[in-house]
Amino acid sequence: MAQAHGSPIATPLADRHQALGARMVEFAGWLMPVQYSGILEEHRAVRTRAGLFDLSHMGELYVDGAEAARALGYALVTDPASLKVGRAHYSMICFPEGGVLDDLIVYRLAEERFMVVANASNATAVSDALVERFAGFRVVLDDRSLATALVAIQGPASLQVLTPLTDVAIADLHYYAIAEGSVAGVPALVARTGYTGEDGFEVFVDVAAAGRVWDALMEAGRSAEVVPIGLGARDTLRLEAGMPLYGNELGPDTTPYEAGLGRVVKLGKEGDFVGRAALERALADGPRKKLVGLAVRGRGIARHGYELFAGGRRTGAITSGTLSPTLGEPIAMGYAAPSEAEPGTILEVGIRDQRVPAEVVVLPFYRRAT
């Protein structure tokens, strides 16, 4: 696994990123591009045209067997049994105490076959937890993370760029649906999912085919001026779209309810699941803190770890923050006491030695026009 290595693992596209002049960084044990031409420019490219992402560091865990749906229903907070074949949903795997171990997307590929996509930083932990939780179920876990490459195209031009390259009828592919077919002549899973708030597709292929798919998309994207996008812009895009990042908004000390994601926990599903008792209690007790969106009303970026104040008293901290390229203003997410979390509340962020006003706003900061 990536975390066991002393030096970071290169994705199959690392040479291409370096040839494109990418600034590379170590992330979750992988060598990844953080930016090519610049974060602001890449961000705007995705919002107005389309961008290509190498997401090969993500974890892909296949779950197969007669009891695959039941086993996943026990291991996760959602009810994968309710997914139709070819559909997906956002999910979480929680600790028995109710905190979040990872957030995931679960795709149903067949009646008895699922693919669970986990964050790169948690792929091993999720794999280990699933193995443990699957004990006693007729199910097999096949961790194919290192054998799978993931190339995403995101932005309004995505459909037009990908269509000629695939035999999948992607114009008819619903949001959060997945289909099997080919892309650039190689076998692929194509999902209409993403982490940017734009239309887009995630293409899962064998690592050996990654270069071919990347090159084909870059070539096909030329007239639409598609550009490669690094982790820097990936972060500003998801933050504008109000999407949580594990390690920032989500972690072992946070329940889904506190993160505003209570709808993901299906307490109504049949049977026990890991964390059920703790989550039922958490729902009944109410959250200890609440995730808020913040529009910083001052000059300065509210960054991860900066303190949040209400009426001069510390109420929490910033979990993520940046300058929103689309809004032209600093935005952030953070945790505040539930009593201070109403939209319209003016809190203060400690930015160096100043207290800068920040207004609680409803998430997301950006929603695409559809």
Added chain:
Amino acid sequence: MAEDLRYTKEHEWVRVEGDVAIVGITDYAAHQLGDIVFVELPEIGRVLTQFAAVGVIESVKAVSDLFAPISGEVVETNAELGARPELVSGDPFGQGWMLRIRIVDKSQLDGLLDRAAYQDLTREG
């Protein structure tokens, strides 16, 4: 990069015009920082001490201190940078200038790097 500039180890440049020093950050620094989004400069009239942290340059990914390359009073700051911080990234030696300082001790410039020394510093960096 002009020959008549001096540089600090923290990647500020200085150009002397009479008894005034014009200060900015180098293209090397701008490139390292990435997209610059806010620049906090000391107010006019403030007296700076050489090598003290006097301002802040914020990029999307990081916060960086601006250090005074020379002691003296701030006589002007680049008002354009409030609305257009991207001038620092785009033209760090020209339109991206940051401060004008009235020099109190010209010999302080001798303690700064010349072009060759600065290029050595950034070459292996």
